[in-house]
Amino acid sequence: MQIALAPMEGLVDDILRDVLTRTTGIDWCVSEFIRVSDRLLCASHFHQLAPELQHGARTRAGTPMRVQLLGSDPACLADNAALACQLGAPVIDLNFGCPAKTVNKSRGGAVLLNEPDLLHAIVSEVRQAVPPSIPVTAKMRLGYALPDGALDCAHALVDGGAAQLVVHARTRAEGYKPPAHWEWVARVQDVVAVPVFANGDVWSLEDWYRCREVSGVADVMLGRGLVSRPDLARQIAAARDGCPVTPFCWTDILPMLADFWQLSRRKLSPRYAPGRLKQWLAMLTRSYPEAAVLFAEIRRENDCARLDALLLPGERAPGVMAAALPG
Template sequence: MQIALAPMEGLVDNILRDVLTQVGGIDWCVTEFIRVCDRLLPAATFDKLAPELSQGAQTAAGVPLRVQLLGSDPVCLAENAVLACELGAPVIDLNFGCPAKTVNKSRGGAVLLKEPELLHAILREVRRAVPAHIPVTAKMRLGFDSPDGALDCALALAEGGAEQLVVHARTKVDGYKPPAHWEWVAKVQDVVKVPVYANGEVWTLDDWRRCREVSGVEDIMLGRGLVSRPDLARQIAAERDGVAFVPMDWQSLLPLIQDFWGQARAQMTPRQAPGRLKQWVAMLTRTYPEAVALFTELRRETDCDRVGQLIGIPVSAAA
């Protein structure tokens, strides 16, 4: 059984990947999608979204990183996949699950689930181009507006060359509205011969237990649930391994928030950094009452020194 950290565009960047993988329990993670349109991207694009490539394609905690591409042109995706491999990507992942309207309008993400033949062509072309020892995987939703074609799409991906499938158990139209239809993950696993990961609406250890029971699969990809509860993967891993684990309290989490802020200050402008911290703290409010109070204090704050003080960093230390 493996536990993966989901690729969430605009949220799980290299900083949050670093912080979350420090907590433990995560077997591998994925970049935010790298959008491929009609040309070979410069290496700088990969460096920006996947800086871990220069560190052996792993986070500081040693968790392997996969590079995810999004697009609809099989040849162009293949060319960029080859470049990603040359830059150090150990696995190429392809995105057929993004529900964002802007992405779908430009023929990327979940809208391609309307075209199983194209899914197959993309996987076939990327698999043909990428060195044989480098796996190609894919992430999909159940469909665009209905799960009726989910099995056809899964078969197209697997038969095209995908060695693993992650199934977000909702359609594009469902977005992130509960529930996740985990029973469809079971149906997908029944028709494909490759490992299938369940994804969607796992916020707690109990959710994972139910997901495993309904989906029938062992492997799991955690997204918003892990961002909101940073030790969720460790909780699941501990139960998997039959060992005891005490969930993190707020005091244990605070050093990670401070680490996140330090990295944000170093990598972002003073105007950008506070917003990224607020984004994460807002998600932590789902799990930690203390995060509610902190977010209230941070909400309108834009001064970086003051933000640091609010999370326990003295101004002198921040400087």
């Protein structure tokens, strides 16, 4: 049984992958999608979105990272997949699940679920282009508007050469509206002979138990649930292994938040770093009431030095959250 960290464009970048995978429980993660249109991308483009390629395709904690491609041109995707392998990608993942309107309008992501023959052609060409030792996997939704074609899409992907499927248990039309239809994951697993991962609406250990019961699969990909509760994979892994489950408290999260801020400060300009901090902190408010207090304190703060004083050891100023920080 494996636990994966989902690729979430604009959210789970290399910084957040770095921080989250340093908690235990995550077996592998996936890069943000690399958009492929009509040309062979340069190596720097891959390194921008998947810098782990320069470090053995692993995060600082040693968690393997797969490279995800998004597009609709089978030959062009195949060429770029081959390049990604040359750059060190251990697995090529193909995105057929992104629900974003801008992506779908340019014929990428979930809109391709309307064309099972194209799904098969894409996976088949990519499979032929990359070394036999490197798996090709795919992420899909249940469909674009309706789930009626979900099984045909799953067949097309696996028949094309996908060694594994992640199924986000909603259609593109449903977006992220609850509930996720985990029973459809069971239907997909019944008709394909490769491992299927359940994805969608697993926010807690209890959700994972219910998802496993309904879907019949134990493998899970965690997205917003893990971003909002950074020890969720750790909790699930402990339960899987029959070990006691001790959830993180806010004082466990604060050092992670400080580390995330430091990494953001190094990589991003002062104009954008505060926004990234607030983005993650806003998601943490779902699981930690203290996050809402901190978010209210920094909501309108864009001065990086003042944020340093609140969050970083040795620079903390007295404030609502300073006393809660260890040290």
